[in-house]
Amino acid sequence: MNEQAPAPVPSDTSSLLSSEYITLQIAAFVFLIAALISIIFWVTRKDAIGKTSLWINIVATVVLTVSLVFRYINVGHIPYVQLYETFFFMAWAIAVIALIADFSLRSRLPSTLSALLSGLILVYIIQWPETSREGMPLVPALQSPWLDVHIATAFLSYAGFAVSAAASVVYLFNRNDKVDELSYRLVAFAFPLLGLGILLGSVWANEAWGRYWGWDPKETSALVTWLVYAGYLHARLVLGWKGVRAAIFNLAGFACVIFTWVGLNLLTKLIDMSSLHAYIASANV
Numbered sequence: 001m002n003e004q005a006p007a008p009v010p011s012d013t014s015s016l017l018s019s020e021y022i023t024l025q026i027a028a029f030v031f032l033i034a035a036l037i038s039i040i041f042w043v044t045r046k047d048a049i050g051k052t053s054l055w056i057n058i059v060a061t062v063v064l065t066v067s068l069v070f071r072y073i074n075v076g077h078i079p080y081v082q083l084y085e086t087f088f089f090m091a092w093a094i095a096v097i098a099l100i101a102d103f104s105l106r107s108r109l110p111s112t113l114s115a116l117l118s119g120l121i122l123v124y125i126i127q128w129p130e131t132s133r134e135g136m137p138l139v140p141a142l143q144s145p146w147l148d149v150h151i152a153t154a155f156l157s158y159a160g161f162a163v164s165a166a167a168s169v170v171y172l173f174n175r176n177d178k179v180d181e182l183s184y185r186l187v188a189f190a191f192p193l194l195g196l197g198i199l200l201g202s203v204w205a206n207e208a209w210g211r212y213w214g215w216d217p218k219e220t221s222a223l224v225t226w227l228v229y230a231g232y233l234h235a236r237l238v239l240g241w242k243g244v245r246a247a248i249f250n251l252a253g254f255a256c257v258i259f260t261w262v263g264l265n266l267l268t269k270l271i272d273m274s275s276l277h278a279y280i281a282s283a284n285v
Helices: 013-017 019-044 047-075 083-105 109-126 145-174 177-209 217-237 243-270
Strands: none
Touching: 019 047, 019 109, 047 083, 047 109, 083 109, 083 145, 083 177, 083 243, 109 145, 109 177, 145 177, 145 243, 177 217, 177 243, 217 243
């Protein structure tokens, strides 16, 4: 999400073993433990095991939050400049949204799904090379509080869509109406957040580039994603779509989220298409 790659924040080999990286590894491990215990809960249906998995998930989320704070201190901004940082932030957002859903909807399924999703995302980025994890300062266009709230809102919406999509996958296997309803509720929660994120992004764009909307590939893709989910909600609420059709529609919406988040970034590099919102892949780009 920058116009050019700035110089990396000074770091050395020991930085990879810093408190940020260590807590990230711990969080990944604890999330996967939570996921395992959650699976045991769904097999046994023992409430004590369910509560244990929930508390372990909470611990993992707290550890990941600490890691996120360390990252913020290390680079001086909310982690969203590098592609690595977006995965980092996404894992945290998924964990937070799922815990909110767990307590508000009184269901163990969101935290089960988030433990697996967040754990796997963290394991994935832990394997990235050192250059992909080096901190980067912000270019002037990114030094805005509007951008911070835009990014945070957008990724919280992405997280809601991610947990919802995972629930739709579960539904396609077990055809449980409660899972179908959970998936819908998560979309209903995330949809206005995405709209707000787009709106806040336009305010930032006007501050940074003197225009609210420029049909940049990222802007266009985000709008298409919002429209797809608007179609999903219309089909659900007006046309009465539920079950398999709704689940497939929901997964199509999440495919748009993935494309907007990372797919478009890869495509712009592949076909050499300019975008003011391209993530930095590594410090050496």
